[in-house]
Amino acid sequence: MSSQPHIVLPWTVRRTRLPLLFFRCVDCGCESATTGAGRFRVNANGKLLDVWLLVRCVSCNRTSKLTVHERVPVTGLDPGALRGYRCNDPDLVASTLLDPLFGRRNRFTLDWAGAWRLDCGSVWVDSGWPVRVEVTFDDPVPVRPDRLIAQGLGFSRGEVVRRVKSDVSLRHQRSSGFAFTVMAGE
Numbered sequence: 001m002s003s004q005p006h007i008v009l010p011w012t013v014r015r016t017r018l019p020l021l022f023f024r025c026v027d028c029g030c031e032s033a034t035t036g037a038g039r040f041r042v043n044a045n046g047k048l049l050d051v052w053l054l055v056r057c058v059s060c061n062r063t064s065k066l067t068v069h070e071r072v073p074v075t076g077l078d079p080g081a082l083r084g085y086r087c088n089d090p091d092l093v094a095s096t097l098l099d100p101l102f103g104r105r106n107r108f109t110l111d112w113a114g115a116w117r118l119d120c121g122s123v124w125v126d127s128g129w130p131v132r133v134e135v136t137f138d139d140p141v142p143v144r145p146d147r148l149i150a151q152g153l154g155f156s157r158g159e160v161v162r163r164v165k166s167d168v169s170l171r172h173q174r175s176s177g178f179a180f181t182v183m184a185g186e
């Protein structure tokens, strides 16, 4: 009996929209904010620039400015990025929001609930075990591997424990690629 998997399935975790922010509103105390469609504000003061990303309280609509750049020389910014800030480039909004340094600096974390999906790609052909699955992340969505696997395979948590082998800890949240092997059931 061979234990070499003969099937490798690619799974992909991808973002379906921008995540919300856990960010406390100073007016109403609500702890959820949104970037909406995504808007920057650029303010020039002499040769210095401030750049903010605007977010809105989901409860009372109060707008807050999150600092992207603070009093940087115009020449210190990449011209392409500056254009992106001025035209609210959606890719730049996403990469700014998802940048962990930006989150730490502005004291918010991301709320990924409902903002991502798991693509299991090809149809599952039940032609023998074991099966190898390689998971890649298009966006750094934090997931617990055991829950992701249970969802993707339609397994109970107990089945995941019994039948899934991996080099990574399945119970610790991660947001980067990993692989696992599914063994035959009884």
Ligand SMILES: [Zn+2]
Residues within 6 Å of the ligand: 025, 026, 027, 028, 029, 030, 057, 058, 059, 060, 061, 062
């Ligand atoms: Zn509010």
